[in-house]
Amino acid sequence: MATTNISVGSQVWVEDSEKAWIDAEVLEIDGNKVKARTSTGKVAVSLISNVHAKDTDAQPGGVDDMTKLAYLHEPGLLHNLASRYELDEIYTYTGNILIAVNPFAKLPHLYDVHMMEQYRGAPLGELSPHVFAVADSAYRAMVNENRSQSILVSGESGAGKTETTKLIMQYLAYMGGRAATDGRTVEQQVLESNPLLEAFGNAKTVRNDNSSRFGKFVEIQFDRSGRISGAAVRTYLLERSRVVQVSDPERNYHCFYQLCASPEDVERYKLGEAHTFHYLNQSNCYELNGVNSSREYTKTRRAMEIVGISPDEQEAIFRVVASILHLGNIEFVPGKETDSSKPKDEKANFHLQVAADLLKCDAKGLQDSLCTRIITTRDESIKVSLDPTSATVNRDTLAKTIYSRLFDWLVEKVNKSIGQDPDSTTLVGVLDIYGFESFKTNR
């Protein structure tokens, strides 16, 4: 109960618009209202249900396991994490859950081989909290109990899930890696496929310039002796709406900007600058700080080569990406009949024709599929015209569907290239999935 231990003179936490919570001393209690003087000298009046007792005996550097805290309320937990963060202690346990606070700085000493060696076989909680300890405990449990294990990595955008997932894989590779006999190891291949999935599945959001817009379950498969024998990447919930709708200052998926930064492909696919495309120009952000799109494009192509995507397949992939940009520029106006539609003007017709060429289909057929809908009854199929608004929705749905199928195809390619072990009996799975986000409009 929030009201326990609160009386005049007690040390408490009260809500603060700037710092979230601030420490204060209670001056007066009047019914359900508490008047308190904050440590910055302000007088704050709060509802008693929103005032929390402060642990005056708390250690200045915080505790490494929050179950040791006297009070397990929000300000207590946040204060503990903040005290540790001040000392560069980014990891804290709550029982066997690890909380990581993003350092936004490279901390190489935390992740070197020496560190991995220290955590090898150490019971969880014996050493300072660390992501390696969690990975180690999963690996041990798998080996000792001969049962598959999963690690869930969750948090809001930019919290550090992807980095954490990579560190877990790095540790598992260290524990169960075998010498690379025929070139690259399984774990190397999983890591090498990252730039490819990132080009198609990551985008700039308000919080994170390289935000993964899909959930990922990485399975690291092991043989009976605890050695890595295969791996697979399963993806979930790609944010399809981003393909057709972007709000400022975010961006669409990286691959679109990369393609527009390649003069050769711009010519080949009759593209233009990024700002000329509806699917990109709904936001004013085209560039990322410190990132050169044309260099990134080369990296994506390189990652495709590594994964074993042939030059012909690569050409097909970018043809599809370009066709989506063209699709987005097909605007509609009302047609002759009521509630019908047709491409708006010459420009719209040009994009329709190019999109059809790139998708290797007939332009008239594509127009038909955008401007009409087939209704199937028990006895017959009826073709119904669509008004411009419905045709636009139809166009966007097609773009989203093509893109998400392309993404799934790429994931399948990656998995084929990494190789699964059909005989593997146990695996460690790492689920990297974004939690719920609160947008102005939830789509």
Ligand SMILES: Nc1ncnc2c1ncn2[C@@H]1O[C@H](COP(=O)(O)OP(=O)(O)OP(=O)(O)O)[C@@H](O)[C@H]1O
């Ligand atoms: N342990 C860490 N050490 C150093 N930097 C980190 C660490 N974790 C995260 N970062 C930094 O924070 C950035 C964002 O992290 P990351 O991409 O892992 O977030 P995320 O939770 O996967 O976000 P999203 O859901 O948007 O994909 C990284 O690019 C990196 O710069």
